[in-house]
Amino acid sequence: MARRTFAFLIGLAFLTCPELSEAAQAEVNATSDAQFYTYSSPYGEPTVRRRRYTQTLALHVTDITGDRVAFEPDLSFRMRLRLDSDFGQLNAERDPNDAGRYVPGLEQSPLDVMYAYLEGNHYFDGHLGFRLGRQYVTDALGWWSFDGGLVRLSTPVYLDAEVYGGYEQRGGLPAMLGTSRYSGDGVYRGDREDLELGFYPHYLEESQLAPAYGFALESSGVHFLHARLSYRKVINRDAVIVSPFRAPDGSLLKMGGDRVSSERIGYSMRLSESSLGGLRGSAVYDFYNQLFSDYALALDWYVADKVTLGADYDYYYPTFDGDSIWNWFTHSGMTTMLGRAEYRHSRSWDVAASGGVRTFQTEGDSGSYRTESEALQDPDRSQTGMLSDVMGSVGGRYRWADGGVELRSMGEIGRRGHRVGGDVTTRQSFEGRYDASVILSLYDWDDALRPSRDATSFSYVVGGGYSLFERTRVGVEWEHAMNRLVGQRFRMLATLDFTVLN
Amino acid sequence: MNSRTLSNWLPTLACVVALLFAALTDMPDAGAKPKPESELAAQPSAPAAPRPVHGLAPLPGGVAVPLSDRPPGAFADDGGPSPGIFPPQKITIRFNHKKHVKELGIVCTACHDGAKTSRKSADRLLPPATRCDACHGSDHRDLNSVQADGAELMSQCGFCHIGYKAGDGNKVARFELPQPNLKMNHAVHFKRNIGCAQCHGNVENIELATRDQLPRMRGCFSCHQMPAPARGEARGGCENCHLTERGGLMKTEFASGKLVPPRWLHDAGHSADWIERHKQVAGNDSKMCASCHSERYCTDCHDGRVRPRKVHPNDWISMHPMAARQNNPSCTSCHKQQSFCLGCHQRAGVTLSGPYENFAGRGRFHPPKRDWTDPPRSGRHHAWEAQRNLNACVSCHTERECTICHATARVGGRGAGSGFGGQGSNPHPRNFRDRCSGALRKNARPCLVCHDPSDPQLQECR
Numbered sequence: 001m002a003r004r005t006f007a008f009l010i011g012l013a014f015l016t017c018p019e020l021s022e023a024a025q026a027e028v029n030a031t032s033d034a035q036f037y038t039y040s041s042p043y044g045e046p047t048v049r050r051r052r053y054t055q056t057l058a059l060h061v062t063d064i065t066g067d068r069v070a071f072e073p074d075l076s077f078r079m080r081l082r083l084d085s086d087f088g089q090l091n092a093e094r095d096p097n098d099a100g101r102y103v104p105g106l107e108q109s110p111l112d113v114m115y116a117y118l119e120g121n122h123y124f125d126g127h128l129g130f131r132l133g134r135q136y137v138t139d140a141l142g143w144w145s146f147d148g149g150l151v152r153l154s155t156p157v158y159l160d161a162e163v164y165g166g167y168e169q170r171g172g173l174p175a176m177l178g179t180s181r182y183s184g185d186g187v188y189r190g191d192r193e194d195l196e197l198g199f200y201p202h203y204l205e206e207s208q209l210a211p212a213y214g215f216a217l218e219s220s221g222v223h224f225l226h227a228r229l230s231y232r233k234v235i236n237r238d239a240v241i242v243s244p245f246r247a248p249d250g251s252l253l254k255m256g257g258d259r260v261s262s263e264r265i266g267y268s269m270r271l272s273e274s275s276l277g278g279l280r281g282s283a284v285y286d287f288y289n290q291l292f293s294d295y296a297l298a299l300d301w302y303v304a305d306k307v308t309l310g311a312d313y314d315y316y317y318p319t320f321d322g323d324s325i326w327n328w329f330t331h332s333g334m335t336t337m338l339g340r341a342e343y344r345h346s347r348s349w350d351v352a353a354s355g356g357v358r359t360f361q362t363e364g365d366s367g368s369y370r371t372e373s374e375a376l377q378d379p380d381r382s383q384t385g386m387l388s389d390v391m392g393s394v395g396g397r398y399r400w401a402d403g404g405v406e407l408r409s410m411g412e413i414g415r416r417g418h419r420v421g422g423d424v425t426t427r428q429s430f431e432g433r434y435d436a437s438v439i440l441s442l443y444d445w446d447d448a449l450r451p452s453r454d455a456t457s458f459s460y461v462v463g464g465g466y467s468l469f470e471r472t473r474v475g476v477e478w479e480h481a482m483n484r485l486v487g488q489r490f491r492m493l494a495t496l497d498f499t500v501l502n
Numbered sequence: 503m504n505s506r507t508l509s510n511w512l513p514t515l516a517c518v519v520a521l522l523f524a525a526l527t528d529m530p531d532a533g534a535k536p537k538p539e540s541e542l543a544a545q546p547s548a549p550a551a552p553r554p555v556h557g558l559a560p561l562p563g564g565v566a567v568p569l570s571d572r573p574p575g576a577f578a579d580d581g582g583p584s585p586g587i588f589p590p591q592k593i594t595i596r597f598n599h600k601k602h603v604k605e606l607g608i609v610c611t612a613c614h615d616g617a618k619t620s621r622k623s624a625d626r627l628l629p630p631a632t633r634c635d636a637c638h639g640s641d642h643r644d645l646n647s648v649q650a651d652g653a654e655l656m657s658q659c660g661f662c663h664i665g666y667k668a669g670d671g672n673k674v675a676r677f678e679l680p681q682p683n684l685k686m687n688h689a690v691h692f693k694r695n696i697g698c699a700q701c702h703g704n705v706e707n708i709e710l711a712t713r714d715q716l717p718r719m720r721g722c723f724s725c726h727q728m729p730a731p732a733r734g735e736a737r738g739g740c741e742n743c744h745l746t747e748r749g750g751l752m753k754t755e756f757a758s759g760k761l762v763p764p765r766w767l768h769d770a771g772h773s774a775d776w777i778e779r780h781k782q783v784a785g786n787d788s789k790m791c792a793s794c795h796s797e798r799y800c801t802d803c804h805d806g807r808v809r810p811r812k813v814h815p816n817d818w819i820s821m822h823p824m825a826a827r828q829n830n831p832s833c834t835s836c837h838k839q840q841s842f843c844l845g846c847h848q849r850a851g852v853t854l855s856g857p858y859e860n861f862a863g864r865g866r867f868h869p870p871k872r873d874w875t876d877p878p879r880s881g882r883h884h885a886w887e888a889q890r891n892l893n894a895c896v897s898c899h900t901e902r903e904c905t906i907c908h909a910t911a912r913v914g915g916r917g918a919g920s921g922f923g924g925q926g927s928n929p930h931p932r933n934f935r936d937r938c939s940g941a942l943r944k945n946a947r948p949c950l951v952c953h954d955p956s957d958p959q960l961q962e963c964r
Binding site: 025027029033035037039040041042043044045046048052054058060062063068070071074076078080082084093099100101102103104105106114115121136138139140142143171179180181183185186187188189190200201202203221223226227228236240242243244245253255259260261263268269270272274275277278280282287288289290291296298300302305306308312316318320322323324325326327328329330331332334340342344346347350351352353354358360361362363387389393395396397406408412414416417419421423425439441443445446447449450453455457459460461479481483485486489493495501 | 577578579580581584585720723727728737738739741742746748749750759765766767768769771773774775778779782783784785786787788790791796797798800801804805807808811815816817819820821823824825827828829831834835836838839840841842844845846848849850851852855856857858863864865867868869882886887888889890891892893895896900901902904905908909929930931932934937938940941944945946947948949950951952
């Protein structure tokens with residue numbers, strides 16, 4: 001079914017694609033990244049060797065129907081494939097017959113189509129646009145990907161409308177060449193084709209496409225205001241094991257049928273005035289959990305030509321895929337409140353600083369919470385408590401014609417520990433072809449729940465690159481980190497970014 | 503200070519004093535400083551002239567141009583328009599606009615007549631040198647042999663050409679006015695009766711016009727960002743004015759500079775803390791982001807396979823557990839806990855599931871059992887951590903590990919004292935009962951993980 005749908009979509013894309021015009025332009029880009037590093041369990045063993053090679057191949061065809069004229073109809077096609085190999089894996093880690101080493105879902109060289117879509121814009125006097133294929137949607141509901149079609153209508157009344165439908169991009173369907181990056185979290189799932197029913201029962205089956213659809217209404221043509229209202233629903237279809245434990249008769253209960261994976265509506269808006277500042281706000285309501293899963297407010301005030309003051313309020317309540325039990329373990333959200341200041345001296349240098357607090361609400365005061373009465377079944381939930389972390393950051397940039405230096409530093413301190421540190425990054429190019437970079441980092445952290453894992457880390461990265469010709473660069477980076485937990489750790493990265501234009 | 507130290511410092515001191523002296527006395531052999539034009543008469547017989555003070559700068563003596571005379575949208579100390587749009591110029595002509603326009607009554611288009619018909623920014627709109635001849639008495643028709651009226655001071659080459667030396671014949675310093683990286687149709691604006699000052703400011707009040715008199719985008723927006731029905735032909739899309747790459751993506755990198763949005767443009771200034779702030783902007787108006795950035799730019803961080811250094815500092819692999827404990831929600835903007843995090847943690851043997859679930863060499867990850875899981879709850883109890891930051895739990899644990907204790911007895915697990923079956927410790931939040939029936943209707947699967955279908959507690963939610 002999945003394979004057929006994918007083939008159908010690809011076929012549809014080609015059928016709807018008119019004959020290439022002579023004006024059509026193509027750009028092919030390939031990136032190759034090789035990474036070598038090793039990390040160990042905090043207990044010393046096991047050690048995981050990563051010998052990674054990632055290859056992407058992108059095609060971008062524009063002006064398919066003729067020379068592009070601004071605001072006139074145009075058709076383009078974009079596609080990017082990715083192969084992500086890890087030659088450091090052991091064969092046994094992918095062999096379900098080796099229960100002592102097997103890691104469910106692990107693949108040595110997964111291939112995925114990051115995106116592949118045909119896009120048309122400015123049709124019907126500029127009122128219609130569309131996308132067909134694997135594509136992204138970005139809005140208050142997050143950054144998300146699906147396979148299907150999207151139609152965008154522009155109206156003369158300051159309003160655009162979008163409707164879309166298709167299947168959510170998921171990782172467990174090999175025929176769909178997708179990643180799990182965009183599906184709901186909280187569910188451990190993938191391809192169970194080679195696994196017996198009782199083996200890793202909590203690793204759920206993913207063999208059915210997950211239908212998804214949504215719409216959005218968006219303001220347009222009003223410079224001081226931008227608002228977007230989005231709705232999206234995704235449906236789970238797989239028949240999955242319900243309890244990871246066998247029933248007394250030895251069976252494992254399964255359930256199937258259409259059920260909600262996620263159903264949310266989000267709204268975001270920006271109100272700005274170019275000499276005064278801006279106000280941003282967003283809110284997301286989760287229909288499955290029946291609550292607001294996040295909302296945020298940000299205020300920017302242009303105090304002077306070069307000075308901006310700001311304040312952020314952000315509330316986040318963890319929600320998960322509808323199949324996940326963790327939706328019903330979440331008790332309260334975390335709130336972050338920040339004050340910000342930015343000084344932009346010139347185009348060459350600017351600084352920004354922020355400070356604030358992050359609070360976690362809990363049932364009871366965690367500092368003194370110890371009552372015998374709430375041992376098991378029904379703890380006393382009449383009181384609430386609050387844990388707070390204090391946080392801050394300072395960043396700055398100084399840039400010159402062919403280089404720059406950048407500082408990033410942060411600190412977050414609370415009852416559960418602290419993390420404080422910063423990086424200094426310097427980049428310089430030479431003769432327009434060569435480039436070099438150095439990054440120095442110093443961080444210190446402690447974890448109140450794991451005192452043995454406190455450490456101070458110093459690390460540096462030295463890198464260099466050479467531009468063979470325009471849009472093509474080869475580079476290497478060497479990273480050396482040292483802290484008391486791991487001693488010395490090394491990482492090497494080699495990259496090649498190659499672009500050909502027709 | 504002993505005499506040896508003093509003798510070491512004396513040469514240094516002498517050098518500093520000499521440098522200061524040279525800097526303050528304008529030594530004739532300083533070289534870098536151009537000679538006053540009065541010394542640069544074109545011909546030996548040219549009349550001597552006083553040292554010129556006009557037309558060398560926007561205002562004499564380097565006085566700052568009042569904001570009211572600068573182009574609309576400029577602000578004090580803005581450093582001029584973007585060098586990415588208008589690359590730096592080298593002006594080697596002395597010219598006094600104020601005198602020509604205000605005192606002599608010459609209108610802009612008398613010299614810049616090309617502006618009336620120009621349709622491209624590449625068009626050169628400066629007047630040809632012959633345009634000056636009628637008044638200045640010079641003859642630029644043959645640039646290889648420019649003639650000056652020997653009796654007329656303002657006819658001399660050095661009167662206008664900065665740095666001209668009499669012995670150089672026809673050689674004058676090169677005038678560099680790079681083509682702007684912008685689309686500009688002057689003719690359309692002229693036809694719509696848009697005056698020069700509406701974009702260039704009050705040039706008639708200043709002497710030398712520099713890059714600073716070139717338009718600012720904020721000024722353009724007084725027409726180009728009006729609501730759609732009111733703006734007429736003055737469209738507001740980026741590609742209306744900006745150069746584009748293939749497919750209409752805005753070109754942002756030029757040899758002379760890089761374009762980034764200013765803060766006043768939809769409150770999207772790419773400040774030093776932009777990476778922490780961009781979520782709100784992109785979530786609200788991703789089409790605006792897509793004016794300059796392709797998917798590739800986003801995916802390289804949000805769905806990348808190489809650690810983005812802008813986000814994760816060096817030695818991230820060592821410190822990420824603490825970062826996740828403090829603020830796991832920021833991890834979820836790129837990583838899925840039950841695939842990306844869990845898979846790696848299983849391979850590293852820190853989880854209760856995966857190949858090392860029974861690994862004897864694994865120490866205890868969390869605080870001692872008496873604090874972490876046993877009743878009564880203490881401030882170090884796992885319930886607190888789950889309430890504080892549930893995402894961090896989900897990045898290591900599978901649902902099976904929670905249901906062992908939290909499932910009701912009839913489902914399974916190995917809860918204490920039950921022999922077979924979970925101990926049913928209630929993990930649900932307050933007000934759960936108000937929401938459970940709706941959730942059960944939409945997706946019963948999470949309920950049935952812990953509750954038997956015939957569980958009376960479940961019946962209450964039906």
